[in-house]
Amino acid sequence: MAIDLKSLNHNQLSDLIARAKARQEELVKEKASKLRDKINALVKAEGFGLDEVFGRAGGRGKARGKVKAKYRNPADPAQTWTGRGKRPRWFNAALSAGKKEKDLLIG
Template sequence: MAVDIKNLNHTQLNELIAKAQVRQNELRKEKVAKLREKVNALIKAEGFTFDDVFGTRAPKSRRTAAPVAAKYRNPANAEQTWSGRGKRPNWFNDALKAGKKEKDLLA
């Protein structure tokens, strides 16, 4: 099935390229699956498990950010604080609109 690419227009050529790339990916996946089966069969034939040979992958640990100390405190409600990071809370914006300055709201 030879395709004469000289007779294809731009659209037809792009379609051919896209189809070829899809087929190439399919072939790669098939080859990887066959190789995986061969490796697993070899491991089992030797009396081991996959984990024995390759170990188990430890889950990636997510670093959690330490809480940041409050930098600003709502004068009307001392329980409401803000670290100064992220979106400004409504009470902070309301205080600024009421004429307060940031330094007035420092904790």
């Protein structure tokens, strides 16, 4: 199926490109689906489940529970921080005011 690209105007060419990209995406999805089915069949044939082989679906390994707060804002006891991630503003402000990390620890 040879298409004479020189005979197409701008709109026709844009439409052809859009349809070709859509078809390309369909082919990728079909191929991925077939591969997924093959992998699933192989895993089942070996007597395993997908999560046993690949881990938990939708995650990056073991789920983490909630972490207990480690620091408390002396000016507002409702504000706490676990010590993970970016430091809160109140924590940085307290350090700038001369407090030490150990002063902000929760009992």
